[in-house]
Amino acid sequence: MAVMYIYTDLCEHFACGMCGSCCRNDWLITVDEESYRRNALLFGKTGREEEFGKAFVPILNPNANCVGEYAYIAKQANGSCWFLNGDNRCRLQVEAGHGHLDAVCQTYPRYPINTTRGVELTLSFSCPTVLKLAMRPQPLAIVRSEHAPLVFSLDSCVAAVYPRQQPPSDPLRYYFELEHHFIDILQCRGLTIEERLGLIETTVSGLLKIGRSDGINQGLDMIIHNNYTIMDSKSEAAGQWCACPTDMLTDILVEHFFVNFIFKKPFYLYGLERTAKLLRHMWGRFQARGKKESDRLGDMERICSVITAIEFEYGHNRKALLMPDNF
Known part of the structure:
Protein backbone atom coordinates (compact mmCIF):
# COMPACT_ATOMS: atom_id res chain seq x y z
CA MET A 1 0.00 0.00 0.00
CA ALA A 2 1.33 3.41 -0.94
CA VAL A 3 2.29 5.74 1.89
CA MET A 4 0.17 8.88 2.15
CA TYR A 5 2.13 12.06 2.80
CA ILE A 6 0.37 14.94 4.52
CA TYR A 7 2.37 18.14 4.78
CA THR A 8 2.33 21.91 4.94
CA ASP A 9 2.70 23.48 1.53
CA LEU A 10 5.94 25.18 2.60
CA CYS A 11 7.56 21.77 2.12
CA GLU A 12 6.92 21.97 -1.62
CA HIS A 13 9.08 25.07 -1.92
CA PHE A 14 11.92 24.31 0.47
CA ALA A 15 15.52 23.92 -0.63
CA CYS A 16 18.54 24.47 1.59
CA GLY A 17 19.69 28.08 1.28
CA MET A 18 23.23 27.11 2.34
CA CYS A 19 23.35 30.02 4.78
CA GLY A 20 25.23 27.91 7.33
CA SER A 21 23.04 29.20 10.14
CA CYS A 22 21.97 25.79 11.45
CA CYS A 23 25.63 24.67 11.47
CA ARG A 24 26.50 27.65 13.68
CA ASN A 25 23.66 27.29 16.17
CA ASP A 26 24.37 26.76 19.84
CA TRP A 27 23.43 23.10 19.94
CA LEU A 28 25.35 19.85 19.99
CA ILE A 29 24.89 17.42 17.14
CA THR A 30 24.93 13.95 18.67
CA VAL A 31 25.53 10.71 16.79
CA ASP A 32 24.69 7.13 17.63
CA GLU A 33 27.28 4.39 17.97
CA GLU A 34 26.74 3.10 14.44
CA SER A 35 27.40 6.55 12.99
CA TYR A 36 30.46 6.93 15.21
CA ARG A 37 31.92 3.63 13.95
CA ARG A 38 31.04 4.48 10.36
CA ASN A 39 32.94 7.73 10.56
CA ALA A 40 35.88 6.08 12.31
CA LEU A 41 36.16 3.76 9.31
CA LEU A 42 35.91 6.64 6.83
CA PHE A 43 38.61 8.70 8.53
CA GLY A 44 40.79 5.63 9.07
CA LYS A 45 40.83 4.83 5.35
CA THR A 46 42.31 8.25 4.62
CA GLY A 47 44.78 8.30 7.50
CA ARG A 48 42.93 10.97 9.47
CA GLU A 49 42.53 9.18 12.78
CA GLU A 50 43.81 12.25 14.64
CA GLU A 51 41.15 14.50 13.10
CA PHE A 52 38.48 11.91 13.83
CA GLY A 53 39.47 11.94 17.50
CA LYS A 54 39.04 15.70 17.61
CA ALA A 55 35.84 15.88 15.55
CA PHE A 56 33.84 13.10 17.24
CA VAL A 57 33.84 13.30 21.03
CA PRO A 58 32.46 10.28 22.92
CA ILE A 59 29.94 11.11 25.64
CA LEU A 60 31.61 10.03 28.88
CA ASN A 61 28.65 8.53 30.74
CA PRO A 62 26.86 6.27 28.23
CA ASN A 63 24.50 4.90 30.89
CA ALA A 64 22.97 8.34 31.30
CA ASN A 65 22.62 9.05 27.60
CA CYS A 66 19.44 9.20 25.63
CA VAL A 67 19.05 6.52 22.99
CA GLY A 68 21.21 7.36 19.98
CA GLU A 69 23.52 9.74 21.83
CA TYR A 70 26.92 8.03 21.77
CA ALA A 71 29.14 10.97 20.82
CA TYR A 72 28.87 14.57 19.67
CA ILE A 73 30.48 16.55 16.88
CA ALA A 74 32.98 19.14 18.10
CA LYS A 75 32.83 22.86 17.34
CA GLN A 76 35.37 25.06 15.62
CA ALA A 77 36.86 27.96 17.57
CA ASN A 78 34.27 30.31 16.04
CA GLY A 79 31.41 28.13 17.29
CA SER A 80 30.47 26.56 13.97
CA CYS A 81 30.31 22.83 13.32
CA TRP A 82 33.66 21.11 12.88
CA PHE A 83 32.80 20.24 9.28
CA LEU A 84 31.44 23.59 8.05
CA ASN A 85 33.77 25.08 5.45
CA GLY A 86 34.18 28.66 4.25
CA ASP A 87 31.55 28.20 1.54
CA ASN A 88 28.91 27.14 4.10
CA ARG A 89 29.12 23.58 2.89
CA CYS A 90 29.55 20.45 4.98
CA ARG A 91 32.93 18.81 4.34
CA LEU A 92 31.58 15.48 5.49
CA GLN A 93 28.66 15.65 3.08
CA VAL A 94 30.92 16.69 0.19
CA GLU A 95 33.28 13.81 0.90
CA ALA A 96 30.89 10.96 1.69
CA GLY A 97 27.44 12.05 0.48
CA HIS A 98 24.21 13.08 2.17
CA GLY A 99 23.37 9.51 3.16
CA HIS A 100 26.52 9.29 5.26
CA LEU A 101 25.40 12.06 7.62
CA ASP A 102 23.80 11.37 10.97
CA ALA A 103 20.00 11.40 11.13
CA VAL A 104 19.81 14.91 12.61
CA CYS A 105 21.85 16.45 9.81
CA GLN A 106 19.98 14.49 7.13
CA THR A 107 16.56 15.47 8.44
CA TYR A 108 16.71 19.07 9.73
CA PRO A 109 14.69 21.26 9.20
CA ARG A 110 12.23 18.53 8.20
CA TYR A 111 9.90 17.40 10.98
CA PRO A 112 8.28 14.04 10.06
CA ILE A 113 5.66 12.32 12.21
CA ASN A 114 4.21 8.84 11.80
CA THR A 115 0.42 8.89 12.13
CA THR A 116 -2.64 6.79 11.41
CA ARG A 117 -3.17 8.82 8.25
CA GLY A 118 0.36 8.31 6.93
CA VAL A 119 3.57 10.30 7.28
CA GLU A 120 2.97 13.93 8.18
CA LEU A 121 5.69 16.46 7.49
CA THR A 122 6.39 20.06 8.29
CA LEU A 123 9.46 22.25 8.72
CA SER A 124 11.15 23.94 11.64
CA PHE A 125 10.84 27.72 11.67
CA SER A 126 14.28 27.88 13.33
CA CYS A 127 15.70 27.54 9.80
CA PRO A 128 16.13 31.02 8.21
CA THR A 129 15.16 29.69 4.77
CA VAL A 130 11.89 28.26 6.13
CA LEU A 131 11.18 31.51 7.93
CA LYS A 132 11.60 33.44 4.69
CA LEU A 133 9.21 31.05 2.92
CA ALA A 134 6.65 31.74 5.65
CA MET A 135 6.75 35.50 5.05
CA ARG A 136 3.72 35.52 2.79
CA PRO A 137 0.11 36.63 3.18
CA GLN A 138 -1.48 33.37 2.01
CA PRO A 139 -2.57 30.96 4.78
CA LEU A 140 -0.56 27.77 5.14
CA ALA A 141 -2.26 24.90 3.35
CA ILE A 142 -2.21 21.19 4.21
CA VAL A 143 -1.43 19.00 1.20
CA ARG A 144 -2.09 15.27 0.73
CA SER A 145 -0.10 13.28 -1.79
CA GLU A 146 1.28 9.82 -2.48
CA HIS A 147 4.62 11.49 -3.19
CA ALA A 148 6.90 13.01 -0.56
CA PRO A 149 7.66 16.69 -1.17
CA LEU A 150 11.19 16.32 0.22
CA VAL A 151 13.77 13.58 0.58
CA PHE A 152 13.90 12.15 4.10
CA SER A 153 14.12 8.78 5.79
CA LEU A 154 10.93 7.17 7.07
CA ASP A 155 13.04 6.04 10.04
CA SER A 156 13.53 9.67 11.07
CA CYS A 157 9.97 10.25 12.35
CA VAL A 158 10.11 12.11 15.66
CA ALA A 159 6.77 10.94 17.08
CA ALA A 160 3.86 8.55 16.52
Whole structure:
Protein backbone atom coordinates (compact mmCIF):
# COMPACT_ATOMS: atom_id res chain seq x y z
CA MET A 1 0.00 0.00 0.00
CA ALA A 2 1.33 3.41 -0.94
CA VAL A 3 2.29 5.74 1.89
CA MET A 4 0.17 8.88 2.15
CA TYR A 5 2.13 12.06 2.80
CA ILE A 6 0.37 14.94 4.52
CA TYR A 7 2.37 18.14 4.78
CA THR A 8 2.33 21.91 4.94
CA ASP A 9 2.70 23.48 1.53
CA LEU A 10 5.94 25.18 2.60
CA CYS A 11 7.56 21.77 2.12
CA GLU A 12 6.92 21.97 -1.62
CA HIS A 13 9.08 25.07 -1.92
CA PHE A 14 11.92 24.31 0.47
CA ALA A 15 15.52 23.92 -0.63
CA CYS A 16 18.54 24.47 1.59
CA GLY A 17 19.69 28.08 1.28
CA MET A 18 23.23 27.11 2.34
CA CYS A 19 23.35 30.02 4.78
CA GLY A 20 25.23 27.91 7.33
CA SER A 21 23.04 29.20 10.14
CA CYS A 22 21.97 25.79 11.45
CA CYS A 23 25.63 24.67 11.47
CA ARG A 24 26.50 27.65 13.68
CA ASN A 25 23.66 27.29 16.17
CA ASP A 26 24.37 26.76 19.84
CA TRP A 27 23.43 23.10 19.94
CA LEU A 28 25.35 19.85 19.99
CA ILE A 29 24.89 17.42 17.14
CA THR A 30 24.93 13.95 18.67
CA VAL A 31 25.53 10.71 16.79
CA ASP A 32 24.69 7.13 17.63
CA GLU A 33 27.28 4.39 17.97
CA GLU A 34 26.74 3.10 14.44
CA SER A 35 27.40 6.55 12.99
CA TYR A 36 30.46 6.93 15.21
CA ARG A 37 31.92 3.63 13.95
CA ARG A 38 31.04 4.48 10.36
CA ASN A 39 32.94 7.73 10.56
CA ALA A 40 35.88 6.08 12.31
CA LEU A 41 36.16 3.76 9.31
CA LEU A 42 35.91 6.64 6.83
CA PHE A 43 38.61 8.70 8.53
CA GLY A 44 40.79 5.63 9.07
CA LYS A 45 40.83 4.83 5.35
CA THR A 46 42.31 8.25 4.62
CA GLY A 47 44.78 8.30 7.50
CA ARG A 48 42.93 10.97 9.47
CA GLU A 49 42.53 9.18 12.78
CA GLU A 50 43.81 12.25 14.64
CA GLU A 51 41.15 14.50 13.10
CA PHE A 52 38.48 11.91 13.83
CA GLY A 53 39.47 11.94 17.50
CA LYS A 54 39.04 15.70 17.61
CA ALA A 55 35.84 15.88 15.55
CA PHE A 56 33.84 13.10 17.24
CA VAL A 57 33.84 13.30 21.03
CA PRO A 58 32.46 10.28 22.92
CA ILE A 59 29.94 11.11 25.64
CA LEU A 60 31.61 10.03 28.88
CA ASN A 61 28.65 8.53 30.74
CA PRO A 62 26.86 6.27 28.23
CA ASN A 63 24.50 4.90 30.89
CA ALA A 64 22.97 8.34 31.30
CA ASN A 65 22.62 9.05 27.60
CA CYS A 66 19.44 9.20 25.63
CA VAL A 67 19.05 6.52 22.99
CA GLY A 68 21.21 7.36 19.98
CA GLU A 69 23.52 9.74 21.83
CA TYR A 70 26.92 8.03 21.77
CA ALA A 71 29.14 10.97 20.82
CA TYR A 72 28.87 14.57 19.67
CA ILE A 73 30.48 16.55 16.88
CA ALA A 74 32.98 19.14 18.10
CA LYS A 75 32.83 22.86 17.34
CA GLN A 76 35.37 25.06 15.62
CA ALA A 77 36.86 27.96 17.57
CA ASN A 78 34.27 30.31 16.04
CA GLY A 79 31.41 28.13 17.29
CA SER A 80 30.47 26.56 13.97
CA CYS A 81 30.31 22.83 13.32
CA TRP A 82 33.66 21.11 12.88
CA PHE A 83 32.80 20.24 9.28
CA LEU A 84 31.44 23.59 8.05
CA ASN A 85 33.77 25.08 5.45
CA GLY A 86 34.18 28.66 4.25
CA ASP A 87 31.55 28.20 1.54
CA ASN A 88 28.91 27.14 4.10
CA ARG A 89 29.12 23.58 2.89
CA CYS A 90 29.55 20.45 4.98
CA ARG A 91 32.93 18.81 4.34
CA LEU A 92 31.58 15.48 5.49
CA GLN A 93 28.66 15.65 3.08
CA VAL A 94 30.92 16.69 0.19
CA GLU A 95 33.28 13.81 0.90
CA ALA A 96 30.89 10.96 1.69
CA GLY A 97 27.44 12.05 0.48
CA HIS A 98 24.21 13.08 2.17
CA GLY A 99 23.37 9.51 3.16
CA HIS A 100 26.52 9.29 5.26
CA LEU A 101 25.40 12.06 7.62
CA ASP A 102 23.80 11.37 10.97
CA ALA A 103 20.00 11.40 11.13
CA VAL A 104 19.81 14.91 12.61
CA CYS A 105 21.85 16.45 9.81
CA GLN A 106 19.98 14.49 7.13
CA THR A 107 16.56 15.47 8.44
CA TYR A 108 16.71 19.07 9.73
CA PRO A 109 14.69 21.26 9.20
CA ARG A 110 12.23 18.53 8.20
CA TYR A 111 9.90 17.40 10.98
CA PRO A 112 8.28 14.04 10.06
CA ILE A 113 5.66 12.32 12.21
CA ASN A 114 4.21 8.84 11.80
CA THR A 115 0.42 8.89 12.13
CA THR A 116 -2.64 6.79 11.41
CA ARG A 117 -3.17 8.82 8.25
CA GLY A 118 0.36 8.31 6.93
CA VAL A 119 3.57 10.30 7.28
CA GLU A 120 2.97 13.93 8.18
CA LEU A 121 5.69 16.46 7.49
CA THR A 122 6.39 20.06 8.29
CA LEU A 123 9.46 22.25 8.72
CA SER A 124 11.15 23.94 11.64
CA PHE A 125 10.84 27.72 11.67
CA SER A 126 14.28 27.88 13.33
CA CYS A 127 15.70 27.54 9.80
CA PRO A 128 16.13 31.02 8.21
CA THR A 129 15.16 29.69 4.77
CA VAL A 130 11.89 28.26 6.13
CA LEU A 131 11.18 31.51 7.93
CA LYS A 132 11.60 33.44 4.69
CA LEU A 133 9.21 31.05 2.92
CA ALA A 134 6.65 31.74 5.65
CA MET A 135 6.75 35.50 5.05
CA ARG A 136 3.72 35.52 2.79
CA PRO A 137 0.11 36.63 3.18
CA GLN A 138 -1.48 33.37 2.01
CA PRO A 139 -2.57 30.96 4.78
CA LEU A 140 -0.56 27.77 5.14
CA ALA A 141 -2.26 24.90 3.35
CA ILE A 142 -2.21 21.19 4.21
CA VAL A 143 -1.43 19.00 1.20
CA ARG A 144 -2.09 15.27 0.73
CA SER A 145 -0.10 13.28 -1.79
CA GLU A 146 1.28 9.82 -2.48
CA HIS A 147 4.62 11.49 -3.19
CA ALA A 148 6.90 13.01 -0.56
CA PRO A 149 7.66 16.69 -1.17
CA LEU A 150 11.19 16.32 0.22
CA VAL A 151 13.77 13.58 0.58
CA PHE A 152 13.90 12.15 4.10
CA SER A 153 14.12 8.78 5.79
CA LEU A 154 10.93 7.17 7.07
CA ASP A 155 13.04 6.04 10.04
CA SER A 156 13.53 9.67 11.07
CA CYS A 157 9.97 10.25 12.35
CA VAL A 158 10.11 12.11 15.66
CA ALA A 159 6.77 10.94 17.08
CA ALA A 160 3.86 8.55 16.52
CA VAL A 161 0.22 9.67 16.64
CA TYR A 162 -2.56 7.06 16.68
CA PRO A 163 -5.74 8.68 18.04
CA ARG A 164 -7.88 5.54 17.83
CA GLN A 165 -5.73 4.02 20.55
CA GLN A 166 -7.29 6.51 22.97
CA PRO A 167 -10.40 5.46 24.96
CA PRO A 168 -13.83 6.48 23.55
CA SER A 169 -14.32 9.04 26.33
CA ASP A 170 -11.08 10.88 25.51
CA PRO A 171 -11.44 13.87 23.12
CA LEU A 172 -8.01 13.00 21.71
CA ARG A 173 -9.62 9.97 20.08
CA TYR A 174 -10.93 12.59 17.63
CA TYR A 175 -7.58 14.33 17.40
CA PHE A 176 -7.44 14.86 13.64
CA GLU A 177 -10.83 16.56 13.62
CA LEU A 178 -9.66 18.76 16.48
CA GLU A 179 -6.39 19.64 14.77
CA HIS A 180 -8.25 20.68 11.63
CA HIS A 181 -10.57 22.83 13.73
CA PHE A 182 -7.75 24.44 15.71
CA ILE A 183 -6.00 25.37 12.46
CA ASP A 184 -9.23 26.89 11.15
CA ILE A 185 -9.45 28.99 14.31
CA LEU A 186 -5.85 30.13 14.02
CA GLN A 187 -6.41 31.13 10.38
CA CYS A 188 -9.59 33.11 11.07
CA ARG A 189 -8.34 36.61 10.35
CA GLY A 190 -11.61 38.19 11.36
CA LEU A 191 -10.37 37.58 14.91
CA THR A 192 -7.26 39.03 16.50
CA ILE A 193 -4.61 36.53 17.49
CA GLU A 194 -5.56 37.16 21.11
CA GLU A 195 -9.17 36.27 20.28
CA ARG A 196 -8.13 33.17 18.34
CA LEU A 197 -6.11 31.85 21.27
CA GLY A 198 -8.99 32.70 23.59
CA LEU A 199 -11.35 30.67 21.41
CA ILE A 200 -8.93 27.73 21.47
CA GLU A 201 -8.76 27.96 25.27
CA THR A 202 -12.55 28.04 25.52
CA THR A 203 -12.74 25.06 23.17
CA VAL A 204 -10.24 23.07 25.22
CA SER A 205 -12.17 23.86 28.40
CA GLY A 206 -15.37 22.61 26.77
CA LEU A 207 -13.65 19.48 25.47
CA LEU A 208 -12.36 18.59 28.92
CA LYS A 209 -15.89 18.87 30.31
CA ILE A 210 -17.53 16.68 27.67
CA GLY A 211 -14.66 14.22 28.01
CA ARG A 212 -16.03 13.40 31.44
CA SER A 213 -19.52 12.69 30.11
CA ASP A 214 -21.09 10.05 27.90
CA GLY A 215 -22.16 12.45 25.14
CA ILE A 216 -18.76 13.25 23.71
CA ASN A 217 -19.77 13.00 20.04
CA GLN A 218 -22.74 15.32 20.40
CA GLY A 219 -20.80 17.68 22.63
CA LEU A 220 -17.88 17.85 20.20
CA ASP A 221 -20.17 18.61 17.27
CA MET A 222 -21.89 21.37 19.24
CA ILE A 223 -18.61 23.03 20.26
CA ILE A 224 -17.28 23.01 16.71
CA HIS A 225 -20.58 24.27 15.27
CA ASN A 226 -20.71 27.14 17.76
CA ASN A 227 -17.12 28.09 16.99
CA TYR A 228 -17.77 28.25 13.25
CA THR A 229 -20.80 30.43 13.90
CA ILE A 230 -18.54 32.87 15.76
CA MET A 231 -15.86 32.77 13.07
CA ASP A 232 -18.35 33.21 10.23
CA SER A 233 -19.85 36.30 11.84
CA LYS A 234 -16.41 37.81 12.37
CA SER A 235 -15.19 36.99 8.88
CA GLU A 236 -18.26 38.61 7.31
CA ALA A 237 -17.56 41.79 9.25
CA ALA A 238 -13.88 41.76 8.38
CA GLY A 239 -14.19 40.70 4.75
CA GLN A 240 -12.07 37.97 3.17
CA TRP A 241 -9.95 36.10 5.70
CA CYS A 242 -6.92 36.18 3.44
CA ALA A 243 -7.22 39.85 2.58
CA CYS A 244 -4.24 41.44 4.21
CA PRO A 245 -2.40 44.78 4.03
CA THR A 246 1.38 44.59 4.07
CA ASP A 247 1.61 46.03 7.60
CA MET A 248 -0.18 42.90 8.85
CA LEU A 249 2.61 40.57 7.73
CA THR A 250 4.10 40.30 11.22
CA ASP A 251 0.73 39.19 12.59
CA ILE A 252 0.39 36.70 9.76
CA LEU A 253 3.88 35.30 10.37
CA VAL A 254 2.85 34.64 13.97
CA GLU A 255 -0.30 32.95 12.63
CA HIS A 256 1.82 30.76 10.34
CA PHE A 257 4.10 29.89 13.24
CA PHE A 258 1.18 28.79 15.42
CA VAL A 259 -0.40 26.76 12.60
CA ASN A 260 2.91 25.06 11.87
CA PHE A 261 3.38 24.35 15.56
CA ILE A 262 -0.09 22.80 15.89
CA PHE A 263 0.69 20.57 12.91
CA LYS A 264 3.53 19.10 14.98
CA LYS A 265 0.78 17.47 17.12
CA PRO A 266 1.54 19.00 20.56
CA PHE A 267 -2.14 18.74 21.54
CA TYR A 268 -1.90 14.97 21.12
CA LEU A 269 1.60 14.55 22.55
CA TYR A 270 1.27 16.82 25.60
CA GLY A 271 -2.47 17.03 26.12
CA LEU A 272 -5.15 19.61 25.40
CA GLU A 273 -4.88 21.74 28.52
CA ARG A 274 -1.08 21.81 28.67
CA THR A 275 -0.74 22.75 25.01
CA ALA A 276 -3.32 25.52 25.31
CA LYS A 277 -1.26 26.95 28.17
CA LEU A 278 1.90 26.53 26.09
CA LEU A 279 0.34 28.55 23.25
CA ARG A 280 -0.54 31.26 25.77
CA HIS A 281 3.05 31.24 27.06
CA MET A 282 4.37 31.62 23.51
CA TRP A 283 1.96 34.45 22.80
CA GLY A 284 3.17 36.20 25.93
CA ARG A 285 6.71 36.10 24.60
CA PHE A 286 5.62 37.72 21.34
CA GLN A 287 3.81 40.44 23.24
CA ALA A 288 6.77 41.04 25.55
CA ARG A 289 8.97 41.70 22.53
CA GLY A 290 6.43 43.95 20.80
CA LYS A 291 6.44 47.74 20.82
CA LYS A 292 5.05 48.93 24.14
CA GLU A 293 3.69 52.14 22.68
CA SER A 294 1.51 50.29 20.20
CA ASP A 295 -0.88 47.38 20.01
CA ARG A 296 1.10 46.14 17.02
CA LEU A 297 3.30 43.12 17.57
CA GLY A 298 6.46 44.90 16.52
CA ASP A 299 8.77 44.71 13.56
CA MET A 300 9.55 41.59 11.58
CA GLU A 301 13.05 41.21 12.97
CA ARG A 302 11.83 40.98 16.55
CA ILE A 303 9.06 38.55 15.66
CA CYS A 304 11.56 36.33 13.83
CA SER A 305 13.82 36.43 16.88
CA VAL A 306 11.05 35.14 19.16
CA ILE A 307 10.02 32.45 16.66
CA THR A 308 13.61 31.23 16.30
CA ALA A 309 14.09 31.10 20.07
CA ILE A 310 10.87 29.14 20.65
CA GLU A 311 11.57 26.71 17.81
CA PHE A 312 15.10 26.18 19.12
CA GLU A 313 13.74 25.34 22.56
CA TYR A 314 11.06 23.00 21.21
CA GLY A 315 13.55 21.21 18.97
CA HIS A 316 16.63 21.14 21.18
CA ASN A 317 15.77 22.19 24.73
CA ARG A 318 12.18 21.09 25.18
CA LYS A 319 12.49 20.69 28.93
CA ALA A 320 13.05 24.45 29.25
CA LEU A 321 10.00 25.25 27.14
CA LEU A 322 7.77 22.76 28.93
CA MET A 323 8.94 23.53 32.47
CA PRO A 324 6.15 24.10 35.02
CA ASP A 325 7.00 27.80 35.41
CA ASN A 326 5.65 28.36 31.89
CA PHE A 327 2.21 27.15 32.96
